[in-house]
Amino acid sequence: MALTGIRVIELAGLAPAPFCGMILADFGASVIRVDRTKVAMSLDNQARGKRSVALNLKTPEGVAILRKLCVRSDVVLEPYRKGVMEKLGLGPEKLLKENPHLIYARLTGYGQSGPYATVAGHDINYIAMSGLLSRLGRHKDKPYAPLNLVADFAGGGLTCAFGIVLALLERTRSGQGQIIDASMVEGAAYMGSFVWKSRAIGMWERGRGQNMLDGGAPFYDTYQTADGKHVAVGAIEPQFYQQLLRGLGLDTADLPPQMSFDHWPELKRVFEGCFATKTQAEWTDIFDGTDACVTPVLSFDQVSSHPHNKERGSFVTDCGEDESPRPAPVLSRTPADPCLARDPRIGQHTGEVLEEYGFKSEDIDNFVAAGVIERNVPVAKL
Numbered sequence: 001m002a003l004t005g006i007r008v009i010e011l012a013g014l015a016p017a018p019f020c021g022m023i024l025a026d027f028g029a030s031v032i033r034v035d036r037t038k039v040a041m042s043l044d045n046q047a048r049g050k051r052s053v054a055l056n057l058k059t060p061e062g063v064a065i066l067r068k069l070c071v072r073s074d075v076v077l078e079p080y081r082k083g084v085m086e087k088l089g090l091g092p093e094k095l096l097k098e099n100p101h102l103i104y105a106r107l108t109g110y111g112q113s114g115p116y117a118t119v120a121g122h123d124i125n126y127i128a129m130s131g132l133l134s135r136l137g138r139h140k141d142k143p144y145a146p147l148n149l150v151a152d153f154a155g156g157g158l159t160c161a162f163g164i165v166l167a168l169l170e171r172t173r174s175g176q177g178q179i180i181d182a183s184m185v186e187g188a189a190y191m192g193s194f195v196w197k198s199r200a201i202g203m204w205e206r207g208r209g210q211n212m213l214d215g216g217a218p219f220y221d222t223y224q225t226a227d228g229k230h231v232a233v234g235a236i237e238p239q240f241y242q243q244l245l246r247g248l249g250l251d252t253a254d255l256p257p258q259m260s261f262d263h264w265p266e267l268k269r270v271f272e273g274c275f276a277t278k279t280q281a282e283w284t285d286i287f288d289g290t291d292a293c294v295t296p297v298l299s300f301d302q303v304s305s306h307p308h309n310k311e312r313g314s315f316v317t318d319c320g321e322d323e324s325p326r327p328a329p330v331l332s333r334t335p336a337d338p339c340l341a342r343d344p345r346i347g348q349h350t351g352e353v354l355e356e357y358g359f360k361s362e363d364i365d366n367f368v369a370a371g372v373i374e375r376n377v378p379v380a381k382l
């Protein structure tokens, strides 16, 4: 796999950093998640392929152990509020001095500087601060956050993983590590570059929910079908729009022009009436194989058995029968090979990892006795 041989230390966080760690693990990195001790249950549901070490960083021994892990690693990924790592004696200056090759990734909401740097926040706050949230939502409705996808995962976890891969690539030339300041506000804003830059051509001149790609246009929206399900319509280009009208049994001559903003509400009502006459499956039969850009809105239950996704193997099932998306994109020679074993328990790999990093077994036993680390070895079922 592309990242085989790369050693990553991920400090356990809420959602964005776990996703970043999972991406790296999916593509072959050895990812060790450092969990707190005395925790009943992991919050990490993106733990695929990771190992867990339970370490009390509020002890000097715990800090020393982490430093030793970082000396022999390529990447450390930290998801805490600005200043937390420095307070623990684990700041980047110190760790990079001990290991100049280390890539020190800091994944936060507001970044490492500025008046908000130390303030708590979540995805919705970060997309609000990026400007994007002001553009998301329906006409005459309040701004609406699309799950916690934009900042936490696209602007956060994925962007940070990209930064790590860039730094690893650059390190092959310079031999040096570096610090990555991954702010979810900036990651989300950057992901929104198309929106920013297409303002110049008037794409967002109208209010929220009244533009072509934000639910304003009748040819770029979802519609309810006769069985209460939905279809998604994305027929932007005139030649595809014509195919949409053909499938709906509508005649261009009876309708206002596609790009007449003032007629969009009226045209939407026409489309709503049409789509309400047949079931989702019936519309799928009509539109499948055409360029009308109409697709069923699939539920999580339906998605892996759709013939297209099924043929490509777009979803994987783990040993607990849980389905999830396979890693993307697909690399031809070195594709990801996601681990299908059960997620690690907190501290499941403490002993194994510490031995791998050169700790003696008697020292490991002493750390356990002192409450610096925890081992949680699963009991074999007979």
Ligand SMILES: C[C@H](CCC[C@H](C)C(=O)SCCNC(=O)CCNC(=O)[C@H](O)C(C)(C)COP(=O)(O)OP(=O)(O)OC[C@H]1O[C@@H](n2cnc3c(N)ncnc32)[C@H](O)[C@@H]1OP(=O)(O)O)[C@H]1CC[C@H]2[C@@H]3[C@H](O)C[C@@H]4C[C@H](O)CC[C@]4(C)[C@H]3C[C@H](O)[C@]12C
Binding pocket: 011, 013, 014, 015, 016, 034, 035, 036, 037, 041, 042, 043, 044, 055, 056, 057, 058, 079, 080, 081, 082, 084, 087, 088, 107, 108, 109, 110, 119, 120, 121, 122, 123, 124, 148, 152
């Ligand atoms: C799925 C839910 C997650 C939702 C995601 C949400 C929408 C997001 O947007 S996540 C993005 C959040 N923002 C960031 O990550 C930005 C950067 N980070 C921060 O700004 C902050 O970390 C913070 C604001 C997120 C949290 O601040 P906090 O004050 O808590 O922490 P910090 O200041 O960073 O300091 C950390 C301290 O911890 C110490 N530490 C760290 N490691 C160790 C260690 N190994 N040993 C000892 N100490 C350690 C460190 O030193 C710091 O100490 P100090 O403070 O003294 O300096 C999930 C959200 C809630 C979940 C549910 C909930 O938990 C209840 C259930 C629990 C159960 O177990 C499972 C089911 C739950 C229902 C659970 C389910 C889901 O997981 C959630 C809903």
